[in-house]
Amino acid sequence: MGKTAENIEYYLDSKNDKDYLQDLLLNIKEAYKNQTKLTFRIVKPKEKGFLVKVGGLFAFVSFNHFGWSYPSIEFWRNISNSLIGGFFSGKIYQVEENPISIQIDAKEQEFENRNLIKGSKYRGIILRKTKYGFFVDLGLHFNWKCGSILGLIHISTFLKESDYKNWKVGNEVETVFQGYNENNQPALGDIIERGKWRNGEMEKLIGTVQKVTVSINESGKPEYYVSGEHKATVPIKKEFYPNLRTTAKKYTYRLKDGEIIDCEIIKINRKKDSFVLKLQIEPPMS
Structure with missing residues (x-):
């Protein structure tokens, strides 16, 4: 029974919550059967993925079933909180009733084309610190509408040495796009002259x-x-x-x-x- 203007009083009665949940679950089952793409919202990070809300119910999206991948789970744990509240889409690939358990495959995303402009500043999240710099994801700057844009800020491109010492994983930082390196990875940093040696321009x-x-x-x-x-x-x-x-x-x-x-x-x-x-x-x- 769906919620309509005629039966709204039925749903306002708390003892009928089970019927309401059953209707939501039926909708999810229908989407699963037809492999319909649904929009979900990330609620909070879990050990191996995200708790999300889809069609009025809670569901789970593992890191392995998300719209992009990272070299290690360390990256996911450092980016997870920045994705809370984000909207993505996916298909149901598993549904159980007792208790209710819904698994979503969100690998296929329709992301907007990224258009990074050389010399422009972008916001990003630090995902890993190494002896030669920081791996930073600029996807945050576009509210993740372009997916993940993972780049490297080389230590030689810092204007202030104190930044390298003080920045930590999970921090939001601002950096300059220098171009792409030989691996087609965004080269980032504040010193434009140094960026030329990282983005393939000198090669x-x-x-x-x-x-x-x-x-x-x-x-x-x-x-x-x-x-x-x-x-x-x-x-x-x-x-x-x-x-x-x-x-x-x-x-x-x-x-x-x-x-x-x-x-x-x-x-x-x-x-x-x-x-x-x-x-x-x-x-x-x-």
């Missing part, structure tokens, strides 16, 4: 020949700067100069402060945010 220069400025330091040794600003090294290795190592050494000895030379970018050094270069030299005339 695009590998194999190209660039103008390099030479600066002679106090020890009389040359230092190298691509485009006059990005640090670089010029290792005189056999693999780079199979038959020209001696020629390459003599070439570097003769370099003058402020001189501009052509070099090929061989690779990048991520630890030092610098380029590895190969001199563009010709074999000596015989």
